[in-house]
Structures are given as structure tokens and as C-alpha cells.
Amino acid sequence: MSAAQSVPASALPVLRAENLSKRFGGLNAVQNVSFTHYAGEILAVIGPNGAGKTTLLNLLSGVYRPSTGRLWLQEQDITNAPMERRCHAGLGRAFQIVRPFPEMTVHENVTVGALFGQRGIRLPQAREQAYDLLERTGLAAHADRAAHELTLLQDKRLEVARALATQPRVLLLDEVMAGLRPAEAQEAVELVRGIRDSGISILFIEHIMPVVRDLADRVVVMDQGQVLAEGTYREVTANPQVVAAYLGTEAGLHA
Amino acid sequence: MDLFLQTLLNGLLQSGIYALVASGLALSVGVVGIVNFAHGEFLMIGAFLAWAASASLGIDPLLSLPVVALAVFGVGALTYRVSIRHVLLAPELNQMLLTFGLGILLQNLALMLLGGNTRTVSTPYQASSLQLGALTVGGPKAVAFAFALALLGTLYFVLYRTTLGRQMRAVAQNRRGAQLIGINVDRVYMLAFGVSCGLAAVAGVLVSVLLFASPTVGLVFALKAFAIIVMAGLGNLTGVLWASVLLGVSEALVQTYVPGGGGWSDAVFFLMIFGTLVLRSFRGNR
Amino acid sequence: MSAVSARPVPARRPTFAWRALLALGIFFVLALAFPFLPLGDRREFLLQIGFFTLVAGIMALSWDLLARSGQVSLAHAAFYGLGAYGYALLLKAGVPWGAAMPLAALTAGFVSLLLGGVTMRLSGMYFAIATLAFTEVVRTVIQNLPESVAGGANGLLVPALLGGNSRGQYLLALALLLLTVGVSLAVRLSKLHHAFAAIRQGEETARVLGVNVVRYKLAAFFLSSVLAALAGVLYAGKTFFISPLDTFSLANSISPLTTSIFGGLYTTLGPILGATVLRVAEELLHNTVKNGYLVVYGLVLMLSILWLPRGIVGLWRRGRQGGDL
Incomplete structure (x- = not known):
């Protein structure tokens, strides 16, 4: 699959975020984040510490309500839906801890x-x-x-x-590989692939770059609460802005 | 206008005792992480000890105060050793129920041994009063307030200016971290819990002079203290002072200005606790 | 994998469940036989002890039902009192007792929904204190209403239940305990059990998994308060005199809590065994410990938490996880 066609033309959107923002006091934890997650896709959200990944996940799963912006799961507007309604609408979540x-x-x-x-x-x-x-x-x-x-x-x-x-139609995975040994992480990667193959779209947050490389169809890179870049793993890791955001951890990016 | 000022003054004087009881409770919540449901019972013990010293030995409560405080500090430290210590890692429910059981035990032990009567302590200055312009202050009230202020001053000095106090605050903020830098957490817990009980006992001594000693005298104070630390925000020691004044003054205002206050003032107070808790739970979150 | 069938779904190890059911069965057979034994000249007294043991069982088990959903309440005295007062006032208004009983219980159930609605977001000690404060508010309100309405601080006279027939009263209490046990077992075997346990062990996780926390917390409140109110009705009809201080006493919240913990939390058998042991002990000790009998409850509570956190039923199911029957 070539980079430009990482999203198949026939794919239907399952989860759609439009200009999501979340402010805590004076801090803009998430700012104007928009993305579309397509059916059957494994989408990774990456970014340096403090980029707002976890806040974004909490907005998606309903722990927080966004300050502005909208969120759709298929045809349903779930922007302000309580957690149990999101669950019934088809959103699943596995916690980091x-x-x-x-x-x-x-x-x-x-x-x-x-x-x-x-x-x-x-x-x-x-x-x-x-x-x-x-x-x-x-x-x-x-x-x-x-x-x-x-x-x-x-x-x-x-x-x-x-x-x-x-x-669920969409499964949110919050750093599920954290704390696992490499062999275990490999098993987990297989598990996640199996889940996708059964027809469930997956959105995951991950720090471990090899896992992102192996799993993600598409990657959203966040920095300082905003979307910095979007594309295949190859595209985003070649993006100089992304490299700069990871400042000095370039080696880690390509590991 | 004078009535209004008098009411404010009464409320302010009352808040000294509230602050003592609530600071003690805040210490046990903040440092040890235990909401001591038996806090009021340590106050009750203090009140009875002062009464006993006064009735049988003729010692003025204000003189027996240091001894009572020390004795109840010891009882508190012992309580920590034999019970609290064993549930530190248990679910919050178990901690709560343990101290709840302790409270029931102590209160009813007093009832069993001493009966349900209220015991009053008579002091020579019982009926004395101070005249401040148009305002009148009862002698015992003024003395109690002065004691409360002095003790709170000492407490805050200890907490913010001594090694032990710094250790307590360090433990309150981060138990694991405090352990790593070599603080004996267990010992700090024991001392904090003891001091917490000691403060309740001091308040009890003052209550024995202002009010009376009885097996159930502590419960209401403990509930008020709980309301205060909830208002102040858990573990916020300086907030405790302001919340105490707020509670004392608003109570005085209700008593003076709400017609037929008597029976209803309890309802007002419990409604306040209930309202505070419920409103806090619906605010803030998201 | 899809073609594989006849795969055994693991049944829960049934051993304890059967033993618990057997124990419950034995309890009810003995309890039913009790009023027909030749009890001699202490008959009235023994039937009264039996009656209040059954009432204590209803209180404890209904408290446990609420606790299963993670709501450790100090409002049980309020529901008990609302049942007692509701019943007395309905009788006063001329409602026949057979209708007054369920109506009083439903009234308490309705009030519990209001309480549960506002305490929804409180947990642990905050919930406990809020429910305690609620009880005091209800008590002071009833106490301060004009005497012509609810008797004020002096209380109310209540006509004796079943014309004062001790055996009849005892059997009615037994029937209501049976109802409570039935509700408890039905909850245990239904969806409610999973909802309650999930909410108790992780409220947010439960919501993420689709549990409608509001609905199930209120359901627990409703079931629990209706049953506690029925206990209050029994009390009012037996003692034929109720006062705010006695009926809404903190003791009526403390005993069911202690009884459940001592007997075994989140079980059906535990609270009933606990009620039997503690109530009989209370009668035996009553002459020794006159004032402040609650001292025993305080001690039992502390010792249970420290050494017997799973109660007496936990003694013969060591190492087994999860709430059994």
C-alpha cells in the first residue's frame, strides 16, 4: 500500500472529531484537534510527553467533556454523552493502568x-x-x-x-504495551491485529515506536495539544516538524 | 447594631473551639490519611478527664489541661499502634468502619461507666464577664478562645517551623517519597494521630468549662469538624481556620435571627452538612 | 472455533452455594418451628426476642443489599423510622393495616430515590456522613412538626399489630424476612448482582463497560429502603409506641451495619446469622450491660474489621473470592 493511499477510498468513517478543545483553567490541554478514524483501521496517536494524548483519549471516552468541538461515532453525536452511552454506541476502552x-x-x-x-x-x-x-x-x-x-x-x-x-465498533487502547517485555509486547501486537481482523477499528496511544511501526495503518502526531502531522508511519517520521518535536529523540523515533 | 456585633463576636469566640477540633481531624486526614470517626470521642474523654480532675481533686480545668492533653495524646498513639496501623493498606471502607466502631465503643463505654447525665464543671470565673463597650463577653468563653488561639499558634508553628512538622507535611504530600528520604513514616503517623487526638482532648477540656461533659458531647463537634474540613478542602490546614470562623458566625446568626431557633437549628446544621457534601460532589467534576 | 460446540461453560464452584442454601433452609425450618414449641411461662418473652431477631435480620440483610452497590449507608434508621411513622400515620388516617404496611414501605422507597439521587456522586466517608446528616434532618423535622401531625418529641401511639397476637406477629415477621431473603437471592442470581458488584469494585470502569450506574444505585436504594421500612412497620406494631429519638436513633443505623459485617458482607446468609448471634448475645448480656449496650456493637465492629473482615460465613469459605450466596 503506498503512502498516499493509506486510507482506502471505500472506507467509512467510524469516529470523527471536529475541532475538539479542552481547557483546564488557563491551560489548553487539547486545542482544535480534528481527525477521522475509518472502519477497519488501526490508528495510532503519538507525541512527546505532555502533548495531550491522554486528555484526548479522555475526551473520546467521556471522562471529560470538551470545552468546544464535536465528536461523532458513526452517525451519532456523542460529544456530551455519558460513558455508558458511548459504550452502547459502540466505543470500547482499555485502560493504561x-x-x-x-x-x-x-x-x-x-x-x-x-x-x-x-x-x-x-x-x-x-x-x-x-x-x-x-x-x-x-x-x-x-x-x-x-x-x-x-x-x-x-x-x-x-x-x-x-x-x-x-x-465495540471502535476500541480505544491506552498504552497497553507499557510495562510488557519485548516478547510479551509481540504477543500483544498479534492480539491487536486479530481484533482488527475481526472487524473492529482500533485507536491507540503508544510510546513504543516499534509497536507503532508494526501496528499502525495511520499515525496522528500531537504536540502541545495540537495535531502536528498525520499520515503513515514513514511519512510522519520523515516529517522534520515531528522530528523537531521529539527533539533529540530522533534515534528513538526510528528505533 | 449592637445585637449584630454581639452575635458576630459570639460566633467568632465559638469558632476557636471548632478550629481546634477541626485542625486535629485535618491532621489525621491529611497526614495519616484516616478519617477518624472517633475524633469526637477523644474530645469527650478530654472533657471527662477535666471534669474528674475538677470534681475529685479540685483542680481547675485550665490547669489540668496540659496533663489531659498529654494523656489523650498517649491514648491516641496507643490506638494507632493497636488498631489504625493494621488497616493503613486496607480499603477505605475498612478504615472508616474501624474508627466508626471505635467511636461507638468509646461513647458507650462512657455511657456504661458514667451514665448518660451531663456533668458540669464549676469554676470561680464561671459567671464572670468582660465588658467591651456595649458588648459583653463571658469570662470562660474569652479564656477558652485565648487558649484555642494560643494552641493553634503553637500547632502551626510546629507544623511549619520544626523538623517534626516538616516531616509530617512531607508525609502528607507523598508517603513513598518521605520514606525514600529517610523519614520514619510509621513514627510520624503515630505522632500525628496522637497530636490529633490530643487537640480534640484540649477542645474537650474547654468544652467541659463552657458546656458540660457527657458521653455524647463529642459527636456533634466531630460532625461540625467534618463539615469544616470538607468546606476547607481535605488536608488544607489554613482553610480550616476560615471555615471554622464561617461556621461559628453563621451558627450564631441563625441562633439570633431565626425565629423559634431552638429545635430547628439542628436541622439547619445537618442540612448544611448535607448540602455542602452534595453540592461539592456535583461541582468541580468535569 | 466457531464450529466448536459442547464446550463447557465453567459453572461457579457450587459447594458453598449449596451449603449456604442448606443453612438458610435449616434456619427457616427452625424459625418456623420455634413459636410452636412448648416454651413454658417465658413464652411471651421468648417470642418477643424471636420477633426482634427477625426484625434485625431484615434490617441487616436490607442494609447489605445497599452496601453491595458500594453505598455504605448510615440512613437505615431513617427508612426504619419512615416505615414506622408512615404506618402509624396511615393507620391514624383510617387506612387498614394491610394497606398501610405496603404504602408506608413504598413511601420510604420513594424518599430513598430522592436521597439516592442527590448522593449519587458521593462515595466512602462522604456518603456515610451525608446519609447520617439526612437521617438527622428527617428526625428533627418529624420532631418539630406540630404535635397534632406526628406527635412531636412525645411520639405516637400505634395500634398493636394483629391485635397483639404474639405468635401471629412472629409469623408475620418471619414471612417478611423470607421476602427479604427472596429478594436477596433473586438479586444474587440476576443482572443486578453483576451491576452492583461492578459499581462497588470500580464505578468508572463499570460505566465504561456500559453499566447504567444511576439506575442500579437507585434500584439498590429502593429495594433496601422498602425492606427496612417494613422492619420499621413491624417495630411500630409490636412496641405500639414510637418516638423520634428511639425510632431514628443512630443505633438503628449502626446495628444493621455491624451485623452484616460481623455475619459476612455481600451474602444472604451472613447478615441473618449475624443478627441471630448478636441479638441472642444482646439478650444474654442485657442484665450485665445495662447502659450503653452498643459497646458490644462497637467492639464487634472493630474486631470484625481487624480479624474477621469476611465475617463468620467467611470462616468456612477461606480463600474463595467473590460474593457467594
Whole structure:
């Protein structure tokens, strides 16, 4: 696929942000951010520390309401929708710091996602679906264990499985590779690809550049709350402005 | 106009005690990270000790005050060692319920041993008063206020000018960091919790003079202290002073100007706590 | 993978659930047999103890229902009191008791929705203090209403339930406890259980996963307060005299909380066992500890938190995670 055609012409937008801004007191954490996320696409958001990536993700997932701007999920305006409505509209999120329900078993954790993320589903059905997901994410053997007994990688799988259980159209991943060893990160990359191949669009924030290179169809680079560049991994890493923003971490960029 | 000034003055004098109780609670919340539901019961212990010293040995409460404060400091430190310390890492719910249980235990222990009667302490200056122009100040009230001010001054001096105080503030801000620079966090917790209880006891001694000692006298003060630290923002020590004055003065205004105050003033106060909490929860967030 | 069927969905290890159901069954059989035993000349007294044990069980289990959704409340005295006062006032207005009972309970349920609506965003100690303050507001309001309305500080006389028939009263209390247990088990086996547990263990995460937190928190409040109000109705009809200080006493919020924690939080069996043990202990100790009996509750609460955080039912399900039946 050539750089210019990184977005297939036939693709439909799933998530669309229009001039999103968020101010905290006098600080403009996110300023006029617009982007379109297409169906079936893996979109990465990168940028130096403090660029506003996490704030952006919180705006998308509903932790914050934007000061100005609009946000659409397919045809629905979800700018001011509470988190649970975003979930029902098809937005899933996995947290950077895993947050399993500690007193539940692994299976129960995923059941919650299946049960409340979809409308009109009954408990036995939700349990069944949850078990399917545990198999898909390689956690089936741990189904009956307490969630707080898992290793970090297993926790991250659980986090993803739980988000998938809500049957999202778009999955937001917040630095899910953080803290993983290289071999584990490779497994996680495979997992994310598998999710995309099942028809779910993925938007992720990531610091680890090799992961971005391997996974992302398209990259949005943020700096100081604004979008600095957008394009394929090759395009943005060749962009002198992006290199300047990472100031001296050029080596890291190309690692 | 005189009535208005008199009301303001009464409120201001009352706020000295509130500030003492609330500073103590703020210390335990801010430094140890524990909301001590038994805070009022340490006040109650202080009040009873002062009453006992006065009734059986004839010692003026203001003279027994240092001893009472030290004794309750010890009780507080001991309480930390045998109970609080074991739930520091437990869920907040467990911490809350533990101190809640302690409060129930202490309050009812007093009820069991001493009965529900109120005990008054009589002092020679009970009925004395000061005349400031058109305004009248009850002698005990003025003395209590002076004591409260002196103690608050000492507390803030300790917190901001001594090593122990700096350690306490360091621990309050960042426990892990304080540990890394070699502060004995456990010891600081114990001292802070002890001081917190000691401050409540001092307030209790003053309350025994101004009001009375009884098993349930602490509860209302503890709730007021809680309202104050919520108004001030958790762990904000200087905010505590202003919030205390605000509460004291507004209470005095309600008592003077709301007709049929008596029975309803409790409702007003609890409605205030309720309102403060609810409004805070809906503000700020996003 | 899609073609694979006949894959066993792991059932929760059922051992404890069966034992808990068995224990509940035994409890109800014994409780049902109790008023028909030859109790001798202390019959009235024993039936009264039995009655208040059942009331304590309803209170504790209904408190636990609310706690399951992460709302550790000190407002249970308010619902108890609203039930008692609602019942008394409805009777005074000429409503027959069979209708006054559910109406009083529904009134408390409605009030709980208002309370739950405004305390929605509070958690932990803030929630506890707010609910405590709420109880005091309700108490002072009832106390300060004109005496002709609700009896003021002097209280109200209430006609005895079922014409004062002790066995009948006991059986009514038993029926209402059975109802409470039924609600608790139904919640446990339904969607509500997952919603409550998720909210309790991570409210924001629950919302991200699509749990409508507002709806489920209010549902918990409603169920809990209706049942607590029924306990209040029983109390009013048994003691035939209610006053603001007794009915809205903080003790009525403390005992269900302590009972649930001591018996075993977030279970059906725990609060009932806790109520039985603590209530019987209270009667045994009553002559020794006259004033300040709550001292025992304070001590039990502290010791439970320090050494028995999962209550007495936790003793035979060590190492098992999650809220069992």
C-alpha cells in the first residue's frame, strides 16, 4: 500500500472529531484537534510527553467533556454523552493502568462487559459470550481465578477481553504495551491485529515506536495539544516538524 | 447594631473551639490519611478527664489541661499502634468502619461507666464577664478562645517551623517519597494521630468549662469538624481556620435571627452538612 | 472455533452455594418451628426476642443489599423510622393495616430515590456522613412538626399489630424476612448482582463497560429502603409506641451495619446469622450491660474489621473470592 493511499477510498468513517478543545483553567490541554478514524483501521496517536494524548483519549471516552468541538461515532453525536452511552454506541476502552474488578473471577469480569455493553442480552448468554472471549484472548484456563491473581500480561488481556465483550465498533487502547517485555509486547501486537481482523477499528496511544511501526495503518502526531502531522508511519517520521518535536529523540523515533 | 456585633463576636469566640477540633481531624486526614470517626470521642474523654480532675481533686480545668492533653495524646498513639496501623493498606471502607466502631465503643463505654447525665464543671470565673463597650463577653468563653488561639499558634508553628512538622507535611504530600528520604513514616503517623487526638482532648477540656461533659458531647463537634474540613478542602490546614470562623458566625446568626431557633437549628446544621457534601460532589467534576 | 460446540461453560464452584442454601433452609425450618414449641411461662418473652431477631435480620440483610452497590449507608434508621411513622400515620388516617404496611414501605422507597439521587456522586466517608446528616434532618423535622401531625418529641401511639397476637406477629415477621431473603437471592442470581458488584469494585470502569450506574444505585436504594421500612412497620406494631429519638436513633443505623459485617458482607446468609448471634448475645448480656449496650456493637465492629473482615460465613469459605450466596 503506498503512502498516499493509506486510507482506502471505500472506507467509512467510524469516529470523527471536529475541532475538539479542552481547557483546564488557563491551560489548553487539547486545542482544535480534528481527525477521522475509518472502519477497519488501526490508528495510532503519538507525541512527546505532555502533548495531550491522554486528555484526548479522555475526551473520546467521556471522562471529560470538551470545552468546544464535536465528536461523532458513526452517525451519532456523542460529544456530551455519558460513558455508558458511548459504550452502547459502540466505543470500547482499555485502560493504561489495568482496572480489573478485584473481587470477581476473570470470567465474571468479562461477563460484566458482555452483560451491560449490549442491549437486551440475558445473563446465561453473556456468560457464554464471555467464555468465548476468554478463549480468544488465551485466558480460558484462568476463567475461575480471582482477577487480582493475574500477571500483568494476563491483566492486559483481561482488560482487552472485557472491552471486547461490549461489542465495540471502535476500541480505544491506552498504552497497553507499557510495562510488557519485548516478547510479551509481540504477543500483544498479534492480539491487536486479530481484533482488527475481526472487524473492529482500533485507536491507540503508544510510546513504543516499534509497536507503532508494526501496528499502525495511520499515525496522528500531537504536540502541545495540537495535531502536528498525520499520515503513515514513514511519512510522519520523515516529517522534520515531528522530528523537531521529539527533539533529540530522533534515534528513538526510528528505533 | 449592637445585637449584630454581639452575635458576630459570639460566633467568632465559638469558632476557636471548632478550629481546634477541626485542625486535629485535618491532621489525621491529611497526614495519616484516616478519617477518624472517633475524633469526637477523644474530645469527650478530654472533657471527662477535666471534669474528674475538677470534681475529685479540685483542680481547675485550665490547669489540668496540659496533663489531659498529654494523656489523650498517649491514648491516641496507643490506638494507632493497636488498631489504625493494621488497616493503613486496607480499603477505605475498612478504615472508616474501624474508627466508626471505635467511636461507638468509646461513647458507650462512657455511657456504661458514667451514665448518660451531663456533668458540669464549676469554676470561680464561671459567671464572670468582660465588658467591651456595649458588648459583653463571658469570662470562660474569652479564656477558652485565648487558649484555642494560643494552641493553634503553637500547632502551626510546629507544623511549619520544626523538623517534626516538616516531616509530617512531607508525609502528607507523598508517603513513598518521605520514606525514600529517610523519614520514619510509621513514627510520624503515630505522632500525628496522637497530636490529633490530643487537640480534640484540649477542645474537650474547654468544652467541659463552657458546656458540660457527657458521653455524647463529642459527636456533634466531630460532625461540625467534618463539615469544616470538607468546606476547607481535605488536608488544607489554613482553610480550616476560615471555615471554622464561617461556621461559628453563621451558627450564631441563625441562633439570633431565626425565629423559634431552638429545635430547628439542628436541622439547619445537618442540612448544611448535607448540602455542602452534595453540592461539592456535583461541582468541580468535569 | 466457531464450529466448536459442547464446550463447557465453567459453572461457579457450587459447594458453598449449596451449603449456604442448606443453612438458610435449616434456619427457616427452625424459625418456623420455634413459636410452636412448648416454651413454658417465658413464652411471651421468648417470642418477643424471636420477633426482634427477625426484625434485625431484615434490617441487616436490607442494609447489605445497599452496601453491595458500594453505598455504605448510615440512613437505615431513617427508612426504619419512615416505615414506622408512615404506618402509624396511615393507620391514624383510617387506612387498614394491610394497606398501610405496603404504602408506608413504598413511601420510604420513594424518599430513598430522592436521597439516592442527590448522593449519587458521593462515595466512602462522604456518603456515610451525608446519609447520617439526612437521617438527622428527617428526625428533627418529624420532631418539630406540630404535635397534632406526628406527635412531636412525645411520639405516637400505634395500634398493636394483629391485635397483639404474639405468635401471629412472629409469623408475620418471619414471612417478611423470607421476602427479604427472596429478594436477596433473586438479586444474587440476576443482572443486578453483576451491576452492583461492578459499581462497588470500580464505578468508572463499570460505566465504561456500559453499566447504567444511576439506575442500579437507585434500584439498590429502593429495594433496601422498602425492606427496612417494613422492619420499621413491624417495630411500630409490636412496641405500639414510637418516638423520634428511639425510632431514628443512630443505633438503628449502626446495628444493621455491624451485623452484616460481623455475619459476612455481600451474602444472604451472613447478615441473618449475624443478627441471630448478636441479638441472642444482646439478650444474654442485657442484665450485665445495662447502659450503653452498643459497646458490644462497637467492639464487634472493630474486631470484625481487624480479624474477621469476611465475617463468620467467611470462616468456612477461606480463600474463595467473590460474593457467594
